[in-house]
Amino acid sequence: EKGTYPHYMLKETDEQPLVLRKIIQKYQNEDGKLVIDQDITDAIDQSDRIYIVACGTSYHAGLVGKQFIEQWAKTPVEVHVASEFSYNMPLLSEKPLFIFISQSGETADSRAVLVQIKELGHKALTITNVPGSTLSREADYTLLLHAGPEIAVASTKAYTAQLAVLAITAAVTAEVKGHELDLDLVKELGIAANAMEALCDQKEEMEYIAREYLSTTRNAFFIGRAVDYYVGLEGALKLKEISYIQAEGFAGGELKHGTIALIEQGTPVIALATQEHVNLSIRGNVKEVAARGANPCIISAKGLDQEDDRFVLPEVHEALSPLASVIPLQLIAYYAALHRGCDVDKPRNLAKSVTVE
Numbered sequence: 001e002k003g004t005y006p007h008y009m010l011k012e013t014d015e016q017p018l019v020l021r022k023i024i025q026k027y028q029n030e031d032g033k034l035v036i037d038q039d040i041t042d043a044i045d046q047s048d049r050i051y052i053v054a055c056g057t058s059y060h061a062g063l064v065g066k067q068f069i070e071q072w073a074k075t076p077v078e079v080h081v082a083s084e085f086s087y088n089m090p091l092l093s094e095k096p097l098f099i100f101i102s103q104s105g106e107t108a109d110s111r112a113v114l115v116q117i118k119e120l121g122h123k124a125l126t127i128t129n130v131p132g133s134t135l136s137r138e139a140d141y142t143l144l145l146h147a148g149p150e151i152a153v154a155s156t157k158a159y160t161a162q163l164a165v166l167a168i169t170a171a172v173t174a175e176v177k178g179h180e181l182d183l184d185l186v187k188e189l190g191i192a193a194n195a196m197e198a199l200c201d202q203k204e205e206m207e208y209i210a211r212e213y214l215s216t217t218r219n220a221f222f223i224g225r226a227v228d229y230y231v232g233l234e235g236a237l238k239l240k241e242i243s244y245i246q247a248e249g250f251a252g253g254e255l256k257h258g259t260i261a262l263i264e265q266g267t268p269v270i271a272l273a274t275q276e277h278v279n280l281s282i283r284g285n286v287k288e289v290a291a292r293g294a295n296p297c298i299i300s301a302k303g304l305d306q307e308d309d310r311f312v313l314p315e316v317h318e319a320l321s322p323l324a325s326v327i328p329l330q331l332i333a334y335y336a337a338l339h340r341g342c343d344v345d346k347p348r349n350l351a352k353s354v355t356v357e
């Protein structure tokens, strides 16, 4: 039930810190150590390449998950959009392992790939919010998101739950493979949950940003580099699906190869700056668009922030920054849609789970 909330999307956005804390608890043993089924870590350990297959928001979570798995567990990862993979299968490695990410566990495009790769005799893990869903039943292994029912068409808490479960999977596998992590994941996830809570308490500010940047615009850009680019893709998807503003997530450095031609006087460009190694370069990209008249809105990590930044995120470990940085983007999309009088929970032309190919 929505309770006192005007929309499920707002309620589900607010639930994110709670869900994260629940995930930490569900994936801990009595000694407080993070654990996942040994069959799963063995399957990752024995594989020479992981193929993450998903759609929409779950695909965007997969892009961030690739970073965790490659950096911590040191297994190469490819991330694919399910509807492309099934008709244009890449050349597979010798020992592939498939990870399907799906909130509903019912997405037909993802299922089509699962059926194909099972026929080829490959193993699959499904990361889903719905126990007993089709993708869970048909895969060899399942990891649950424990996010509770997600009703709004726009996915929010499932995305951050997917990030958390992917991070835990990567960290536990890293340990099995003997790679040392440079962070205490339980502690850092706890800090991220607190940051999420602080962000959910700043709704007024997000409403203000939505009004300031998005109330009359036809289009908007979300730019970032590295993991910020992936979060930008998710921010753009949120905005377009519920507010119908044409939005594009873009890699900062790629703008000058064509897309910068779309920048006009006042075009909103929301830029994420949470990664130290690309902080200067994304700021260079912001200058490039500002010089062409764009209206930049920089959302930055504490410590990397500069004078004109519009919003500074509470402190989170750099690797886990998407858990925090996505929340302003979800809320900005929500308020932009609300200001335009859109049906936030049930946007036009969309269904919660897409069970046709």
Ligand code: M6R
Pocket (backbone or CB within 6 Å): 055, 056, 057, 058, 101, 102, 103, 104, 105, 106, 107, 110, 153, 154, 155, 156, 237, 238, 241, 352, 353, 354
């Ligand atoms: O249930 P799934 O995670 O498989 O759904 C995938 C997409 O259909 C879904 O994430 C969609 O993109 C959302 N409406 C985005 O908010």
